[in-house]
Structure formats: C-alpha cells, structure tokens
Amino acid sequence: MFKKKPIDKPRMLFFDIESSSLNASFGYTLCVGFKWLGEKKIHVLAVDDYKGYGNDPTDDKEMLKAFSEIYNSADSVCGWYSKGFDTPFINTRLLYHKLPPLAPVAHLDAWWYARKKLKFHSNRLAAVADFFGVSDKTPVNSHWVKAQAGNRASLKYIKDHCIGDIKTLEAVYHRMLPIMDGHFNVNLVSDKTNGCPKCGKTTLQKRGFTIALTAMTQRYHCTSCGGWSKGRPVRNKNIEVR
Numbered sequence: 558m559f560k561k562k563p564i565d566k567p568r569m570l571f572f573d574i575e576s577s578s579l580n581a582s583f584g585y586t587l588c589v590g591f592k593w594l595g596e597k598k599i600h601v602l603a604v605d606d607y608k609g610y611g612n613d614p615t616d617d618k619e620m621l622k623a624f625s626e627i628y629n630s631a632d633s634v635c636g637w638y639s640k641g642f643d644t645p646f647i648n649t650r651l652l653y654h655k656l657p658p659l660a661p662v663a664h665l666d667a668w669w670y671a672r673k674k675l676k677f678h679s680n681r682l683a684a685v686a687d688f689f690g691v692s693d694k695t696p697v698n699s700h701w702v703k704a705q706a707g708n709r710a711s712l713k714y715i716k717d718h719c720i721g722d723i724k725t726l727e728a729v730y731h732r733m734l735p736i737m738d739g740h741f742n743v744n745l746v747s748d749k750t751n752g753c754p755k756c757g758k759t760t761l762q763k764r765g766f767t768i769a770l771t772a773m774t775q776r777y778h779c780t781s782c783g784g785w786s787k788g789r790p791v792r793n794k795n796i797e798v799r
Contacts, residue, residue, distance in 0.1 A: 567632035567746045567757075569594040569665075571730070572624075573722045574643050575715050577615070577705045581649035586617040587704055587712065589624045589647075590719035592727065599723050601716045605709060614707045618654040621647060625659055632746050633663040637682045637726055640666040663741045667730055674736045682725060691728035693721045735783035753779035754786045761786070 572591040578584025588603035604610055607619040625647070628634060636643050648658040671680045677688060686692035695718050703711035734740070734755055742754040752759050758781035766773045772790035779786070 567741070567743050568630075570628065570631040570634045571723055571727050572628065572634060572636055572639070572643065573719055573726060574646060575701075575719050576646055579642075581646045581653070584646075585615045586621060586647070586650055588716050588719050589620065590716075590723045591624070591627060592723050594727070599720050601719055603712060603716055605712055614705075617650055618656070621650055621654070622656055625651060625656070628662065629660040631662050633665060633741055635665040635667060635726070635730055637722075637729075638666065638668040640664060640669070665730075665737065665740065667726065667733060667737075670733055670737050674738075675733070682722070682729065686725045686729050689729060689732045691725060691732065693724040693728070694718070695721050731782075735785070737784070740784075753777075753782060753784060755779065755784040756782040758782065 570591055570593060574589050575587045576584050577587055588601050590599060590601045592599045602620045602624055604614060604617050604620055609616050644659055651658055668680060671677060671685050677685055683692060683694050697718055700711040700714040704715045740755045743757045744752050744754055753761055756779060758779060760781040761777040761779055764776045764778045767776055767787060772792040774790045775788040777786045
C-alpha cells in the first residue's frame with residue numbers, strides 16, 4: 558500500500574505515535590503518523606482502521622504490524638524523543654503481540670540535538686517549533702481520554718493532531734539540520750559521490766581546514782542546508798606526535 562519510490566537520495570521516514578499511556582505495559586497505540594522526506598502525503602494508521610476494533614478497541618497488533626513493515630523499509634527514520642519513547646513503546650507492543658521488533662534502521666532523534674547542541678528553555682517539540690515559528694501542533698485536551706473510550710470523533714481529532722506533529726517535526730528537522738553532526742551520510746546510499754553528506758545537494762564550498770596533530774582536513778560548507786562537513790584527512794608522515 559505504501560511503497561517506496563526510487564529517488565536519488567536515501568528514504569527518510571518521519572514518524573510519531575499517539576498512545577493511551579506513557580507506558581506500553583498499561584497502554585496501547587492509538588495511531589501512528591508518518592511521512593517520507595520529499596513527499597507531500599502524510600499517512601496515519603489508527604486502531605479503528607482494522608478489523609476487531611469494535612470488539613477490542615485496544616488491539617493495536619495489525620496496525621503496528623503494518624507500520625513496522627514501513628519502518629523497516631526506510632533507509633533512515635526521524636522522530637522527536639523517539640529513541641526514548643516512540644520506538645521503545647512500539648517494540649514493547651510488538652513483543653506483546655509476539656511480533657518481531659523494529660529493524661535497527663539509522664535513527665535520528667531530533668530531540669537529542671535540541672538538548673545537546675542548542676539551548677532552549679524547553680526541549681518539547683512545541684516549544685522548539687514555536688521558537689522557529691513553524692508550529693502546526695494542536696492541543697490534545699479531553700479528546701485523548703474520549704478516544705481511549707472508543708469515541709471515533711475524538712480519535713479523528715487525535716489523528717489530525719498526529720498529522721500536525723509530523724508537519725512540525727519535519728519543519729523543525731530542516732531548521733536544525735545544519736547542527737546535526739551525527740547525521741548519517743546520505744551519499745552512501747545514493748548515486749552521488751560529491752554531495753553534502755546531510756542533504757545530498759552538490760552545493761559545497763571549501764571553507765578552510767581543521768588542523769590536528771598530524772593531519773589537516775578540508776572543511777566544506779553547504780549553501781543549501783547550511784551544514785558543515787569535512788573531507789579526508791591529509792597526513793604528514795614526517796611529523797612526530799609530541
């Protein structure tokens with residue numbers, strides 16, 4: 558249903574879950590939102606999309622099974638506090654349903670960069686998005702409780718809320734991309750060999766060198782995403798380390 562389209566750069570999947578609880582042992586997944594980088598469509602899988610919802614509205618097995626296939630097909634994924642919540646929650650529920658856990662896909666947790674590389678008053682996605690002026694989030698309020706009780710109108714609201722989270726996540730990702738030093742090298746899984754390792758664009762400019770004890774490395778600046786990268790170190794074998 559959700560097939561990957563061949564493109565000239567890695568397939569990054571933005572994703573976010575909405576759950577009935579902060580713990581997977583007492584809660585379940587209400588819905589999962591996701592979007593491929595470079596595509597406009599945002600998809601949402603919800604518990605009421607699958608058979609058996611009328612008998613057991615807490616049964617998230619088929620939904621998570623479908624999402625895990627999508628997740629596992631990605632070259633990389635990006636979320637917000639997703640290493641601390643989303644993937645552990647999903648894996649707990651998958652194991653509960655006797656399904657295999659998510660594949661070890663390259664995972665960018667944008668929350669980590671906000672916490673370690675920048676200095677916000679709050680590292681919540683809403684606060685960071687407000688700072689950048691790109692927020693598309695909506696309040697969950699009482700709909701969260703009603704959705705757990707099987708209210709389809711409230712569950713629809715939760716789905717729309719999840720769509721807003723995905724839009725916000727992607728917008729924040731683009732603003733924070735220049736400082737994501739641990740970003741996987743997109744050139745490794747594309748046809749390009751001289752593109753920016755963060756965005757893949759061939760808009761690199763040489764901007765000085767990084768000098769170490771026995772080698773120096775060319776610095777590059779991408780005029781598209783604003784990120785910095787470096788070439789291979791040039792070593793001087795005649796220099797002794799002191």
